Amino acid sequence: MASQAAFQRCISPGCAATFDITDVRVACPRCGSLLDVAYDWQRVAVPDRLDYFDSVYSRADPLRMSGVWRFWELLPFAPRSSIVTVGEGQTLLQQADAVAQYVGLRPGRLYLQYEGLNPSGSFKDNGMAAAFTHARLVNARRAACASTGNTSASLAMYCSVTRLMKAVIFIGSGKISYGKLSQALDYGALTVQITGDFDDAMARVREASGKLGMYLVNSVNPFRLEGQKTIMYRVLEGLRWEVPDWIVVPGGNLGNSSAFGKAFAELFELGLIPRIPRMAVINAQGADTLFQLVELRRLAWNGGDFDQKLVSQFYAEMDAAQRRASTIASAIEINRPVNLPKCLRALETCQGVVRCVSDQEILDAKAKVGAGGMGCEPASAASVAGAKLLRQQGIIEPTDRVVCVLTGHLLKDPTATVAYHTTDQKQFNEVLGARGVRRASFANRAVVVRNDLEEIIRAIELYS
Numbered sequence: 001m002a003s004q005a006a007f008q009r010c011i012s013p014g015c016a017a018t019f020d021i022t023d024v025r026v027a028c029p030r031c032g033s034l035l036d037v038a039y040d041w042q043r044v045a046v047p048d049r050l051d052y053f054d055s056v057y058s059r060a061d062p063l064r065m066s067g068v069w070r071f072w073e074l075l076p077f078a079p080r081s082s083i084v085t086v087g088e089g090q091t092l093l094q095q096a097d098a099v100a101q102y103v104g105l106r107p108g109r110l111y112l113q114y115e116g117l118n119p120s121g122s123f124k125d126n127g128m129a130a131a132f133t134h135a136r137l138v139n140a141r142r143a144a145c146a147s148t149g150n151t152s153a154s155l156a157m158y159c160s161v162t163r164l165m166k167a168v169i170f171i172g173s174g175k176i177s178y179g180k181l182s183q184a185l186d187y188g189a190l191t192v193q194i195t196g197d198f199d200d201a202m203a204r205v206r207e208a209s210g211k212l213g214m215y216l217v218n219s220v221n222p223f224r225l226e227g228q229k230t231i232m233y234r235v236l237e238g239l240r241w242e243v244p245d246w247i248v249v250p251g252g253n254l255g256n257s258s259a260f261g262k263a264f265a266e267l268f269e270l271g272l273i274p275r276i277p278r279m280a281v282i283n284a285q286g287a288d289t290l291f292q293l294v295e296l297r298r299l300a301w302n303g304g305d306f307d308q309k310l311v312s313q314f315y316a317e318m319d320a321a322q323r324r325a326s327t328i329a330s331a332i333e334i335n336r337p338v339n340l341p342k343c344l345r346a347l348e349t350c351q352g353v354v355r356c357v358s359d360q361e362i363l364d365a366k367a368k369v370g371a372g373g374m375g376c377e378p379a380s381a382a383s384v385a386g387a388k389l390l391r392q393q394g395i396i397e398p399t400d401r402v403v404c405v406l407t408g409h410l411l412k413d414p415t416a417t418v419a420y421h422t423t424d425q426k427q428f429n430e431v432l433g434a435r436g437v438r439r440a441s442f443a444n445r446a447v448v449v450r451n452d453l454e455e456i457i458r459a460i461e462l463y464s
Contacts, residue, residue: 011036012031015031021134021137034342035222057070063083068230077223086157091116093112093113102388103388105387110387116412122331123256130226131217131227144216147180167187169190170193179414199336235247254281255339257343261349279352280387281352289314290340291354365381365385366417377407380405387404421440
């Protein structure tokens with residue numbers, strides 16, 4: 001199969017089996033490892049400079065307007081005639097000096113990559129465009145996912161807009177924000193709520209997909225990660241093709257960190273960038289599997305020979321203690337990340353580090369991001385909270401150029417935002433207090449006044 005320009009390849013160096021691009025697989029049938037979408041770059045017309053992509057952008061061409069497919073030459077697994085797009089990837093890289101001050105960086109050194117501007121409001125649309133393109137190649141008729149919210153919203157939207165497939169969504173009981181669930185319901189998806197959390201939903205959807213032949217679009221699907229690579233292409237585009245010092249990204253199912261590592265490895269292999277940036281993956285304390293394994297138990301990719309027994313032992317301990325993921329950052333509320341091996345590889349590629357931050361730190365960082373006009377959901381703010389922690393630890397220097405990825409829009413989870421800023425202590429305690437959040441350090445609370453014009457004017461003059 002490797003004689004083809006594009007193919008699928010097992011990520012285990014000891015196996016490295018290859019499969020046709022039209023095979024629908026989420027794991028290697030020989031050894032059980034995850035798969036990559038791989039390319040024989042000698043058979044692909046790759047630009048010799050990254051600024052080539054400046055010249056091909058066109059709002060008149062749906063493919064070149066897409067923030068995913070305008071980089072088609074760097075993920076050429078499908079012919080242009082088969083590509084699926086709904087205008088995803090029109091996102092911003094925004095310099096954020098106020099947030100830089102909060103993090104502890106010099107002015108002009110912190111950038112926010114705001115993926116909340118995607119059509120469904122999160123980064124998932126980048127990957128879904130690529131997954132749907134592959135699904136179209138293989139004539140899939142039903143698509144399924146397990147979700148904490150963003151994947152389901154994106155899947156349901158692509159199904160509804162394209163009419164290519166029917167959407168089937170698995171969610172855990174009480175484990176999805178209404179902002180996200182409302183999208184899946186409104187877009188017409190079949191939503192199956194099971195007793196359990198995301199990890200339970202993920203196990204069941206994989207089983208059901210195998211039995212019913214549904215196309216699985218969770219990030220265990222290698223084509224999802226091909227689309228998510230383009231987030232880093234747009235970061236480089238926003239920096240005029242210069243490589244930053246750090247990429248900081250929230251860690252949930254670890255699809256983004258895996259995709260980013262692959263993107264930089266390929267660009268470096270092709271000679272399109274002179275060096276690879278460092279990467280930091282940030283867990284929430286209530287869902288810190290990667291941090292526990294990498295930083296505390298020293299799990300490493302080790303050229304593909306990572307200690308799988310260590311992972312199994314950790315999961316067994318977690319089960320014995322009946323430890324469930326629990327964080328206000330619902331998008332990363334995951335204990336068993338399906339892309340763990342690929343993330344380990346990305347950490348090795350990018351000299352990466354892993355940290356975890358509290359819900360308190362996440363919400364405080366979220367408030368600072370919002371005050372700068374780039375409102376994000378809680379999970380997104382983990383990247384900013386993590387950058388602040390790494391700066392305090394002296395790992396990130398004040399002059400480093402740092403990009404924090406904001407994965408989802410503010411309106412994905414408005415309940416947490418309102419509770420943080422509320423004057424209602426009961427509401428604060430019910431939504432945030434149970435998560436260990438004790439204060440709203442940067443709350444922007446409403447000013448309560450009587451229905452009296454003079455009192456209203458005094459309040460405006462006092463507080464504005």
